[in-house]
Amino acid sequence: MTEGQKIKVGVLGATGMVGQRFVQLLADHPWFELTALGASERSAGKPYVKAAVNWRQTSEIPSNIGSIMVSPCEPQHFDGCRLVFSGLDSSVAGEVETAFCKAGMAVFSNSRNHRYDQYVPLVVPTVNDDHLDIIPAQQKANGLTTGFIVTNANCSSTGLTVPLKVLDDAFGLEACMVTTMQAISGAGFPGVPSIDIIDNVVPYISGEEEKLEIEPKKILGSFDQNGFTDKDFKISAHCNRVAVSDGHLECLSVKLKGSPTTEEVITAMESYTCEAQRMGLPSAPKQCIVYNEKPDRPQPRLDRDAGKGYTVTVGRVRPCSLFDFKLTILSHNTILGAAGGALMNAELAKYKGLL
Ligand SMILES: NC(=O)c1ccc[n+]([C@@H]2O[C@H](COP(=O)([O-])OP(=O)(O)OC[C@H]3O[C@@H](n4cnc5c(N)ncnc54)[C@H](OP(=O)(O)O)[C@@H]3O)[C@@H](O)[C@H]2O)c1
Structure with missing residues (x-):
């Protein structure tokens, strides 16, 4: 144009x-x-x-x-x-x-x-x-x-729903427990006072856990000409503010209807594509999700700019003794989020x- x-x-x-x-x-x-x-x-x-x-x-x-x-x-x-x-x-x-x-x-x-x-x-x-x-x-x-x-x-619901969508489409999602470690840019400017966040973690963000427990159900839900119907699955959230400038890290445990192997979960993540990519939109990332197999990834400073901030990085997929799988995800809160x-x-x- x-x-x-x-x-x-x-x-x-x-x-x-x-x-x-x-x-x-x-x-x-x-x-x-x-x-x-x-x-x-x-x-x-x-x-x-x-x-x-x-x-x-x-x-x-x-x-x-x-x-x-x-x-x-x-x-x-x-x-x-x-x-x-x-x-x-x-x-x-x-x-x-x-x-x-x-x-x-x-x-x-x-x-x-x-x-x-x-x-x-x-x-x-x-x-x-x-x-x-x-x-x-x-x-x-x-x-x-x-x-x-x-x-x-x-911003946290956004990063969370990308892998949840993959898991739900491929294996059926029954429940998710998520703990977030959220960057300070998510609180606007000037945000959290430095004296509260340096050398510290604040285990409360007003209204955030409620949003995480409601929004993914609407996003993954269905709609008709009368409005939206929530997806039926359980979700529980803990939200924390941490001393990171940009990039929200989230630790998930998920319960699935199916019984995939760890490799099948990783393959589903890596092969996920979306309509925005097929349409060739200017901001669409090459990959919606990248899987980083290193044991200490994803990390905010190293992974938040994946796909210019539009890609969610997933790592550490492994079995969970309470639910089915545990994984860690990272998304850019002011770009994709x-x-x-x-x-x-x-x-x-x-x-x-x-x-
Ligand atoms: N930061 C994130 O990662 C993030 C992610 C997702 C969603 N959000 C949401 O996005 C919104 C903005 O967040 P933010 O972090 O950018 O907040 P922010 O840094 O505090 O910016 C707020 C903006 O609103 C303007 N504003 C405040 N009062 C106004 C008024 N009475 N009339 C007109 N404009 C007014 C401010 O203008 P002045 O500079 O003139 O005061 C400023 O431009 C919030 O609703 C937040 O919940 C934020």
Whole structure:
């Protein structure tokens, strides 16, 4: 696509941790052109380079974005945008996203507010792209023709559902017990005070265990024109914040309906492919899952950038004396688990003719 043919997009919450990732990933996107940025009253009225004082990415603010004026998060300031990506704080995301949807824009949200709405799909792009097919029913229910909302999952739920999908498809999933070790970037900026996290592990993240015990059931569930039906399996989560900058590590024990060997579980992981790959989407990873056979992998610092942050690394598949198998997984929380996931969802929507 040439510059003039690209779809104009905006970012809500552009100054935050997730918003910065959106800016980074959209700077040179082949289908989307970032033309509008929104944040709170604190940032509005300033060029992005001045508003994003807490820029914490390893690359500089893209030169074509730094001069864009940050606006309040109101639809009239996003004229010409066909869609917006939202990295808004959940205290404001619900109402703001609804307003953009009603104004005719497609909204791709990272926030929790609309995740459980009857007609709103909760999409992990390498897992359940088919859930986007509910959008016409959502538009009909809301009396809208162009506006709609798509959400992506909590960052830990996202990484978790990729291997769970593989296990469920291949062997039938009965139960999962998961313990997370989550990076500090997952808490936004400034996040957890350094005095609390250095030389420490915090065994509590407000609301996180509830999300992990609900979201994978919707993501792996089914839908019809009346809404979604959860997948029936048991899941229990422990969530911890650890002194890692990016990348969530999760230790799983799973109970399966079938009785595969360890080798069969590993082969199922390695051979998993998704629709986004078959469609050849710009952000689709070469592999949805890489299996690392080294006994001390995956590790956040070494594995979070696998597939540019869109690939989940799985390791340590082994028998479990309580359930059937134990494994360790690692996913990038602000790429696949946040901005990148929403971006690939928008690519899926474009491919499916929804934009
Ligand atoms: N970080 C992750 O790994 C991750 C992963 C998945 C989902 N999420 C979700 O994504 C959302 C953003 O997370 P984050 O970590 O990026 O948070 P963050 O760093 O705290 O950023 C929040 C953003 O919301 C804006 N904002 C706050 N109050 C506002 C208001 N009243 N009106 C308009 N904009 C307002 C902020 O703008 P100012 O800078 O102007 O205050 C900032 O741009 C949250 O809902 C979070 O739960 C985060």
